[in-house]
Amino acid sequence: xxxxxxxxxxxxxxxxxxxxxxxxxxxxxxxxxxxxxxxxxxxxxxxxxxxxxxxxxxxxxxxxxxxxxxxxxxxxxxxxxxxxxxxxxxxxxxxxxxxxxxxxxxxxxxxxxxxxxxxxxxxxxxxxxxxxxxxxxxxxxxxxxxxxxxxxxxxxxxxxxxxxxxxxxxxxxxxxxxxxxxxxxxxxxxxxxxxxxxxxxxxxxxxxxxxxxxxxxxxxxxxxxxxxxxxxxxxxxxxxxxxxxxxxxxxxxxxxxxxxxxxxxxxxxxxxxxxxxxxxxxxxxxxxxxxxxxxxxxxxxxxxxxxxxxxxxxxxxxxxxxxxxxxxxxxxxxxxxxxxxxxxxxxxxxxxxxxxxxxxxxxxxxxxxxxxxxxxxxxxxxxxxxxxxxxxxxxxxxxxxxxxxxxxxxxxxxxxxxxxxxxxxxxxxxxxxxxxxxxxxxxxxxxxxxxxxxxxxxxxxxxxxxxxxxxxxxxxxxxxxxxxxxxxxxxxxxxxxxxxxxxxxxxxxxxxxxxxxxxxxxxxxxxxxxxxxxxxxxxxxxxxxxxxxxxxxxxxxxxx
Amino acid sequence: xxxxxxxxxxxxxxxxxxxxxxxxxxxxxxxxxxxxxxxxxxxxxxxxxxxxxxxxxxxxxxxxxxxxxxxxxxxxxxxxxxxxxxxxxxxxxxxxxxxxxxxxxxxxxxxxxxxxxxxxxxxxxxxxxxxxxxxxxxxxxxxxxxxxxxxxxxxxxxxxxxxxxxxxxxxxxxxxxxxxxxxxxxxxxxxxxxxx
Numbered sequence: 001x002x003x004x005x006x007x008x009x010x011x012x013x014x015x016x017x018x019x020x021x022x023x024x025x026x027x028x029x030x031x032x033x034x035x036x037x038x039x040x041x042x043x044x045x046x047x048x049x050x051x052x053x054x055x056x057x058x059x060x061x062x063x064x065x066x067x068x069x070x071x072x073x074x075x076x077x078x079x080x081x082x083x084x085x086x087x088x089x090x091x092x093x094x095x096x097x098x099x100x101x102x103x104x105x106x107x108x109x110x111x112x113x114x115x116x117x118x119x120x121x122x123x124x125x126x127x128x129x130x131x132x133x134x135x136x137x138x139x140x141x142x143x144x145x146x147x148x149x150x151x152x153x154x155x156x157x158x159x160x161x162x163x164x165x166x167x168x169x170x171x172x173x174x175x176x177x178x179x180x181x182x183x184x185x186x187x188x189x190x191x192x193x194x195x196x197x198x199x200x201x202x203x204x205x206x207x208x209x210x211x212x213x214x215x216x217x218x219x220x221x222x223x224x225x226x227x228x229x230x231x232x233x234x235x236x237x238x239x240x241x242x243x244x245x246x247x248x249x250x251x252x253x254x255x256x257x258x259x260x261x262x263x264x265x266x267x268x269x270x271x272x273x274x275x276x277x278x279x280x281x282x283x284x285x286x287x288x289x290x291x292x293x294x295x296x297x298x299x300x301x302x303x304x305x306x307x308x309x310x311x312x313x314x315x316x317x318x319x320x321x322x323x324x325x326x327x328x329x330x331x332x333x334x335x336x337x338x339x340x341x342x343x344x345x346x347x348x349x350x351x352x353x354x355x356x357x358x359x360x361x362x363x364x365x366x367x368x369x370x371x372x373x374x375x376x377x378x379x380x381x382x383x384x385x386x387x388x389x390x391x392x393x394x395x396x397x398x399x400x401x402x403x404x405x406x407x408x409x410x411x412x413x414x415x416x417x418x419x420x421x422x423x424x425x426x427x428x429x430x431x432x433x434x435x436x437x438x439x440x441x442x443x444x445x446x447x448x449x450x451x452x453x454x455x456x457x458x459x460x461x462x463x464x465x466x467x468x469x470x471x472x473x474x475x476x477x478x479x480x481x482x483x484x485x486x487x488x489x490x491x492x493x494x495x496x497x498x499x500x501x502x503x504x505x506x507x508x509x510x511x512x513x514x515x516x517x518x519x520x521x522x523x524x525x526x527x528x529x530x531x532x533x534x535x536x537x538x539x540x541x542x543x544x545x546x547x548x549x550x551x552x553x554x555x556x557x558x559x560x
Numbered sequence: 561x562x563x564x565x566x567x568x569x570x571x572x573x574x575x576x577x578x579x580x581x582x583x584x585x586x587x588x589x590x591x592x593x594x595x596x597x598x599x600x601x602x603x604x605x606x607x608x609x610x611x612x613x614x615x616x617x618x619x620x621x622x623x624x625x626x627x628x629x630x631x632x633x634x635x636x637x638x639x640x641x642x643x644x645x646x647x648x649x650x651x652x653x654x655x656x657x658x659x660x661x662x663x664x665x666x667x668x669x670x671x672x673x674x675x676x677x678x679x680x681x682x683x684x685x686x687x688x689x690x691x692x693x694x695x696x697x698x699x700x701x702x703x704x705x706x707x708x709x710x711x712x713x714x715x716x717x718x719x720x721x722x723x724x725x726x727x728x729x730x731x732x733x734x735x736x737x738x739x740x741x742x743x744x745x746x747x748x749x750x751x752x753x754x755x756x
Contacts, residue, residue, distance in 0.1 A: 024642025024650070025657030026635035033661035036668065057673040060702060064619045073618065074593065077586060111637075313597060316614075320593030326591070340589070349583040352622040353629040354636050364665070406640045451640055 006045055009283060010374035013038045015114035017365065017415075022555040027411055028354065031361030037367040048371045059363045061354065065318055068180055071170050071392040073352045078304075078326045079123030080344040085330035087296055094293040096135060098235070100216035104206035106139050107152045108199055108212055114156025115195040117161035117296075119301045128157030132461035136479070141469050142220070146479055148205060150462065151487030154454040155198060155494070161409065162439050163191035165304055165315065165322070171355075171413040177420045178531070180315040186432040186509040190440055190502055197494050207325075229327050231284025238287055242268055258306045260274050263300075269295045312380025329490050355410055358502035362414040366442055375422065382423045389427050390511050393434075396420055397441045401496075404445030408453065412442050433509045439503050444495045449485035458484055476550055561727060565717045571715035572631055575708060579628025582621045589617040597738075608689040616698045623701050627708035630716065633733045647730045651720040654732075656715040666710035673702035 005012065013034065020030040042048040063069070082088070091113045099105035099112070110131055115126040131153045139149040161168050164184035173183040206213045232364065242264045249260035273293035275283045283291075304322040307313035331337040369375070385391045403412060417438065424434045446454040462479040469476050502508055593614050602607045629635055642650060679685075681696040718732035 020661075021638050022641055023653055023657070024639050024645075025653055025661055026630075028635055029661040032665040053668070053672060054667065057676045057702060060669070060673065061676070061699070064698065065615050067615060070589070070593070070614055070618050073586060073621075074590065077590060117591065149617050220683075230733050231611065312601065316593065317597035320590055321597050323590040324594040342583075345583040345586040346580075348586045349579070349621040349625045350629045350632060350634040352586075352618070353625045354634055356622040357626060357629075357635060359694060360669075361665075406638055408636070410636065411638070427607055557717070 002045075004270075006047065009038065009042065009047070009372045010369065010377040013369060013374060021407075021411075025460040026197070026354075028357035028361040031358065031415070032364040034401065035364035035366075035368045037202055038372065041503055042368065042372050046370070052367065052371055055367060056364065059367065060360055063359055065362065066174065067187065067314075068170060069356070069359075070173050071180065071316045071319040071356055072167055073348050074316065074323050075121065075165050075167060075170070076123060076351050077344055078319065078323040079126050080118075080347055081122030081323070081326040081330050081336070081340070083123070083126035083130065084301075084340050084344075085326060086333045087120075087329065088113070088126070089134055090132060090293045091116065091297065092134040094289050096138060098290055100221055101218065102209065103215045104202045104213035105215060106135060106142075106144065107148065107202045108247035110135050110152050111195050111198045111202070112154050114153075114159050115163060115192065116297050118159035118161075118166070118191070118300075120297050121160060121165070121304060123167075124157050124160045125457050127160055127462050128154060128457040131157060132458045136458075136462055137469070138216075138220075140463075140476055140479070141213050141472060142216055142488065143211075145209070146483045148202075148212055148321065148512065149487070150479060150484045151457055151489075151491050152198065152202065153485070154447060154452070154458050154488055155491035156195070157454050158443050159191060159195060161443040161446060162187055162194065162436075164188060165308075166354075166439075168409045168413060168439055169435070170315065171410065172417060172439055174250065175413060175417040176431045176435050177203070178431050181311070182432050182513050183435055184305070184308060184315065185512045186436045187439060188512060189508050190436055190498060193501070193508065194440070194494070194498050197498060200216070201490060205447075225465060231286040234282070234284045235287040235290060238268060238271075238283070238291070258310055259301070262302050265295065265298050296329055300329070307494065335500055338439065358410055358414050362418070365415070366418055369419075375419065378394060378419045379423050379426070381427065382420070389429055389501065391422070392427055392439065393429070396424075397437065397499055400438055400441045401444060404442055405448045406451060408445055409442040412438075412445070427429075430506065430510060432513050433506045435510045437499065440499050440502060444492050447488045447492050447495070449488060455484050455488055465538050561722060563723070565727070568715040568718040568722075571711050575627040575631045575712050575715075578708065579625050579631070585617045585621045589614055589621075590619065608692045609686065612687055612689070612693045616693065618703075619698055619701050623705035624708065627712035630709060630712045632701075640739050641699055647732070648724060650732065651723050651730070654719045655717055655724070658713050658720070662713040663710060666706045666713060670703045670706035670710060673699070673706065677703055681709045 016038075017031070020034050021027060023030070039048065039052060043050055043052070092109070095113050096106055096109040099109040102108070114127055114131065117130070122129075136149060136153060140146065160166060164187055166187070168188055169183045170180050173180040202213065245267075246260045246264045249255045249263065250257035254260070255263065268291050272283060272288045274280060275288055276292070300322060303325050304313075304318045307321070308318045310316055327336065330340070337369070366374075382392055383393070387394070400412060400416065403416065407415075417435075419435070420438075421431060425431060442453075446452045447456060459481060462484070463476070464478050466478055467476055468474070468475055485515045570713055592610065596606060596610050596614070599610075642653065645653070677696060677699040680699045685695040687693050687695060716731075718727065722728045
């Protein structure tokens with residue numbers, strides 16, 4: 001009996017972990033308790049040496065001094081400040097008006113603003129709540145299909161998970177031992193691709209079910225001069241000119257595409273401001289408003305993502321700059337007060353603490369799990385799958401998709417990814433591709449009824465009782481929880497389509513990353529020799545234990 | 561039980577104060593890190609001491625703030641089952657988890673990390689990076705953080721037991737789903753109700 005138990009200690013440990021997690025005690029502590037319990041058992045039967053525990057403080061020190069993980073509080077803080085800076089409200093109002101008179105326009109606006117907000121923050125709650133408060137009442141007022149309206153808001157909000165700078169990709173990069181910058185570049189096209197797929201779905205709906213997505217009546221468009229049209233002509237001209245100018249600057253190698261976009265954006269902004277203050281009246285009210293409102297988020301995207309993609313800033317620096325930028329923006333809009341600041345710091349500190357403690361817990365767990373050869377068990381299990389790379393990817397994504405019904409992405413990323421990464425690498429799978437793929441799959445964990453966070457956030461701000469519409473004065477029915485659940489299902493399907501596309505066309509991820517790999521190799525080649533005696537592997541060496549490499553907290557300890 | 565409840569209130573007060581102090585380090589780390597970035601872009605130099613301060617500050621709020629996070633019930637749970645249970649059953653789970661999961665972990669890690677700090681303190685250890693910082697203050701945060709977590713664990717267990725004995729109302733802070741949103745969700749909902 002004991003022999004049978006010891007021979008299968010790794011699988012038993014894993015099953016036990018699932019059981020403990022399901023009880024509902026905080027994940028961080030259940031993880032470490034499970035690790036310590038099995039560590040004690042393994043030591044008792046001589047499977048592990050007693051020195052194993054000595055490695056723990058060193059691992060925790062490695063987590064503390066990990067600079068990549070610093071990006072987590074920065075992007076969280078930035079998202080929380082931005083949420084209240086008034087930027088999201090302005091964007092939703094203006095873009096909603098811009099697209100409003102088209103059929104399905106409000107839904108397109110939600111996708112567009114969702115993608116734009118996603119590119120400035122990594123926090124889903126912020127986007128879903130803003131859109132639920134601002135766009136949902138308008139969509140209900142003009143008779144949008146309720147399931148479509150709630151689905152598109154929840155799904156567009158989750159874009160924050162996959163479009164950089166997202167928290168999940170930071171964790172993924174850290175766990176897979178890849179650079180966050182590469183992970184961001186790899187996720188960019190699939191992320192934007194998802195937004196495009198959402199828009200295509202809406203386009204199909206507008207044709208198949210025109211009554212689901214009515215256009216706004218002209219009187220609902222308030223950004224126009226009295227008696228004039230909504231003023232799309234100058235908007236179309238400006239957009240066309242900007243696209244051509246940006247394309248020309250980058251196609252003829254005058255500027256890097258990112259600099260070209262920044263320059264064109266700046267010119268448009270100056271033009272709009274000139275039009276406003278010099279009363280030139282070249283641009284319509286709508287055009288002016290759109291340009292002025294779009295500028296703060298675009299500037300932030302440039303400040304954060306642009307500098308990361310150009311290789312000027314590390315993601316941690318980008319996050320810090322973005323946080324500073326968000327603070328300045330909120331100050332400029334007179335939205336920053338002590339209460340907001342305290343709340344944002346409070347939430348950031350608590351979020352960082354629980355995330356880092358899950359990491360501490362999973363470190364304890366995986367230290368013991370590897371000690372009892374759990375990694376070999378997982379490897380044997382997964383390498384024996386039929387179908388090689390594709391078989392592995394299909395199974396792993398299916399597994400993550402199912403686990404996502406009850407785990408959220410931090411748990412998935414910290415528990416599952418370190419087990420899967422080495423196997424993927426052995427099968428010759430590029431880890432950036434793998435990480436982005438899992439990121440897209442895990443994004444569905446936000447949309448799964450009944451526990452998806454995005455649905456939950458939407459529920460918390462959607463009307464749950466019959467209410468009187470402010471503008472029309474009509475009584476409107478509440479948005480039922482059933483409608484929210486059903487609404488998410490088409491978007492989960494779209495998500496799976498994207499997973500399939502990324503598996504079928506790895507170039508979607510790798511095309512933008514590969515060019516940069518070359519640079520990194522170059523940098524490594526010209527790096528100076530590390531002088532004798534210096535300890536190159538870690539920023540801080542410990543005096544009490546031999547130091548395992550601290551930039552990978554999941555690496556097996558050096559004494560094994 | 562009266563003594564234990566007073567102890568629990570004292571612990572809650574302590575971690576509340578500590579939590580609300582260390583969260584200012586979030587702002588400090590934003591300022592330091594963005595300052596570092598600007599200096600690096602403009603003057604193309606950087607200082608190891610200033611770079612190391614970044615993660616000293618980070619450790620200051622995530623590790624030292626762990627007890628505060630527990631006080632606020634913000635350590636994330638898988639609540640697919642938990643959320644459907646009666647408050648008394650949840651309290652039993654929290655007592656059980658506190659005694660068997662949290663306390664052993666927090667005490668063991670506190671005990672293991674103490675010599676790491678004392679060793680560093682005695683040797684007057686510095687960072688191996690040129691101009692790096694003195695190491696013991698950040699290493700001290702390990703035993704301190706786990707200590708604060710452990711005492712908060714004690715307080716939570718006392719409160720749950722008192723609740724099960726019908727001495728106090730349900731002590732579990734009510735909040736949304738455990739993730740980043742709760743405070744903000746609550747506030748935004750209030751705001752939207754005000755509008756209508």
